[in-house]
Amino acid sequence: MSLFYEDIRIGERFTTPRHRITEADIGAFCRLTRDHHPLHTDADYAREAGFPGIIAHGLYGLALMEGLKTELHLYDESSIASLGWDKVRFLKPLLAGDEVHVQMDFTARRESKGRGVVTEAVRLLRGDEVVIDAEHVSLIRMRG
Structure with missing residues (x-):
């Protein structure tokens, strides 16, 4: 499935599969970013x-x-660019062993120069607990 601008429905929610965070994941991020x-x-x-x-x-x-x-x-066939993350809040610590998933809702959309600008409310959850809350803005293709 690939959503184009015309397919975006405000309020529509998507939920990802779960992912377990490991110490190896955290160590790899340390090495990648040089933040030890x-x-x-x-x-x-x-x-x-x-x-x-x-x-x-x-x-x-x-x-x-x-x-x-x-x-x-x-957005496999429609993504053009991420325009940025806003209102990012780190609400709870992420620990090795945590099982997390993402919940995303479309909150706004508008046309811009023949393309679509889409705003998403994105939350990282551990069970029902919100760990990270943020807003993401994407630039995507229109079907036409």
């Missing part, structure tokens, strides 16, 4: 800071949100 802060690498340090163990980077969670959303294949 001890909150992400040292369980004792993280516990002293009030967490049960190492925590994932907030930006790892945000990137994972985009990846999980991509697995829905909503």
Whole structure:
């Protein structure tokens, strides 16, 4: 399935499959981004800071949100560009072992120079608990 601008329905909701976060995932993100802060690498340090163990980077969670959303294949044939993430809030820590999924709702759409601008409310959830809340704006093709 690939959604074009004309297919977007405000209020329509999509939910991704679940993904389990591992210590290896967090370590790979550390290496990729060169962010080796001890909150992400040292369980004792993280516990002293009030967490049960190492925590994932907030930006790892945000990137994972985009990846999980991509697995829905909503824009395989219609995506032009991400125009940005807004109103990003890291509400709860992401921990190794957490099982998360994304819930996304279309909240706005408008035409712009023969293309569509679509706004999505995107949430990363651990069960029913919102871990990250954000707004994403995409530029997508129109069918015509």
